[in-house]
Amino acid sequence: MASLSTHRPGSERSNEEWLRTLEARDPDVVSDLRDYLRRGLARSFGQRDDVTDGDLDDFAQDATVRVIDKLETFAGNSKFTTWAMAVAVRVVLNQLRRRNWTHRSLEEVLEGSSGELEPRSVAGDPGLGVERQDLLAALNEAVENALTERQRTLIRAELAGVPNEEIARQMETNANALYKLYHDARRKLRQALNEAGFSDEDVRAELAGVSEE
Amino acid sequence: MEPTREQMKELLRLVSATRSEEFDCDQFLSNVGAFLECTGKRGDLPPELEAVRQHLEVCPACQEEFELLVQAFKDGEP
Numbered sequence: 484m485a486s487l488s489t490h491r492p493g494s495e496r497s498n499e500e501w502l503r504t505l506e507a508r509d510p511d512v513v514s515d516l517r518d519y520l521r522r523g524l525a526r527s528f529g530q531r532d533d534v535t536d537g538d539l540d541d542f543a544q545d546a547t548v549r550v551i552d553k554l555e556t557f558a559g560n561s562k563f564t565t566w567a568m569a570v571a572v573r574v575v576l577n578q579l580r581r582r583n584w585t586h587r588s589l590e591e592v593l594e595g596s597s598g599e600l601e602p603r604s605v606a607g608d609p610g611l612g613v614e615r616q617d618l619l620a621a622l623n624e625a626v627e628n629a630l631t632e633r634q635r636t637l638i639r640a641e642l643a644g645v646p647n648e649e650i651a652r653q654m655e656t657n658a659n660a661l662y663k664l665y666h667d668a669r670r671k672l673r674q675a676l677n678e679a680g681f682s683d684e685d686v687r688a689e690l691a692g693v694s695e696e
Numbered sequence: 697m698e699p700t701r702e703q704m705k706e707l708l709r710l711v712s713a714t715r716s717e718e719f720d721c722d723q724f725l726s727n728v729g730a731f732l733e734c735t736g737k738r739g740d741l742p743p744e745l746e747a748v749r750q751h752l753e754v755c756p757a758c759q760e761e762f763e764l765l766v767q768a769f770k771d772g773e774p
Contacts, residue, residue, distance in 0.1 A: 523774035527764040561729030564773070569728050572764045576757075619704045622711070626699075642703040647721075647757050662720040662755075669714040669754065676711065686712045 501563040505551055517547040519564060520571045527572055533583065542578065546571035580646040589653050593639050615689050618681055625675035634668035641665065713753040724751045724758050732765060 496504075496512075504512040521543035528534045528542070550567045557566050626635060633654065640650045651661045676686060699707070719727070731748040734741055741749060752759050768774055 519774055523768035526770065526774060527767045556726060558726045558730075560727065561733050565729035565733060565769070566726075568768050568774070569725055569732075569761070569765050572761050572768065573725060576761055576764065619701075619708065622704060622708055623699070626707070638707065639699065641756070642699060642707060659720055659722060666714070666718055666720075669711050670716070672707070672711045673714050683712070686708065690709055690712055 496563075498557075498559060498563040501567075502554060502557065505554060508551070513547060513551070516550065516567065517543050520546045520550070520568065523568045524571055524575055528575060528579075531579075533579065542575045543571070545578070546574045549574045577646075577648055580648060584646055584649050589636060589640050589645065589650065592643050592645055593636065615692065618676070618686065618689050621676055621679040621681060622672065625672045625679070629671045629675040630668055634664060634671070637661065637664055638668050638672075710754050713750065715750055717747075718754065719747040719751045721751075721755060721758055724748060724755070728758075728762060728765065732762075732769065 501512070501516075505516065521539060524542050524546065525539055529539065534542075546567075550570050553570060557563065626638060630638065637650060637654070641647075647658060647661060651658055654661070656664070673683075677683070727745060727748050731741075731745045734745055752762055
C-alpha cells in the first residue's frame with residue numbers, strides 16, 4: 484500500500500494528517516506511530532527491573548493498536564502524539580499492574596492475610612493531636628456507617644493499593660462505574676464529616692498540619 | 697481489619713479534594729494531553745483543564761500515569 488503521508492515521520496505531522504493516514508491504516512504512518520510510542524515508553528518504563536527490551540516492543544505494538552482503535556475519541560485539544568502517548572502509558576501500566584498483581588482476592592487483602600498491612604487504630608495514637616484524633620475517628624466512623632458495603636470495600640481496597648482493574652474485575656463492574664462508586668463514597672464521607680461538625684476548612688487546616696509533620 | 701493511620705490520613709486528603717462534579721478516568725485521558733502541554737507554559741491553567749488537575753488529586757492510578765507521561769516528554773519529543 485502506498486503511503487498517504489506527505490510529511491516526514493514524527494511529531495511534525497499535523498493532527499489532521501495523523502488522523503487521516505491512521506484511519507486509512509497507512510503502513511508507514513502506523514510504523515512511525517509505533518516507533519514514536521516505543522521511544523516514549525522506553526523513557527517512561529525502560530528503567531524498571533520488570534520491563535525488558537522485548538517487553539517494550541510488545542508494549543509499543545499493543546499501544547499502537549489501541550491508539551488506532553480509539554482514534555474517534557481524540558478530542559483534538561492537544562497534539563495528536565501527546566494524546567497517543569497518554570493512551571500508550573495507560574495501556575502499558577494496566578498490563579504491568581495485571582502482570583504484577585498476585586491474584587489475591589479482595590477479602591484476603593482486606594483481611595490482611597498477606598501481612599502487608601499493619602492494623603493500627605487511630606484512637607489513642609500519641610502522635611496525633613486531640614483535634615486530629617477526633618477528625619480521624621469521625622472519618623473512621625463515617626466509613627463504617629455512611630457507606631454501603633460495596634463503597635466500603637472499594638475505599639479499603641483503594642487505600643490498600645489494589646489496582647483499579649483488579650477491583651473492578653472482582654466487584655464485577657467496569658472502570659467508569661467503579662469511579663462513580665468511588666466518587667459517591669468520597670462525597671458521602673465529606674458530608675458525614677460536615678454533619679459531625681468538621682467543616683471543609685477544619686479538614687483543610689488539619690491536612691496542612693499533617694503535611695508539616 | 698482497621699485501616700492504618702497513614703491510610704486514614706490519605707483518605708482524609710482524598711475526601712477533602714472531592715468535588716461535586718469530577719472528571720472520570722476516561723475524561724481525564726481525553727484531556728491530559730492538553731493539560732500536559734499547558735503545564736509547560738506560563739500563565740494560569742485554563743478553566744476547562746482545572747478538572748484534570750483535580751482528578752490528579754483524587755485518583756492515584758491516573759496520578760501514576762501522569763508521572764510516567766511526564767517522563768516520556770521529559771527531554772522533549774520522543
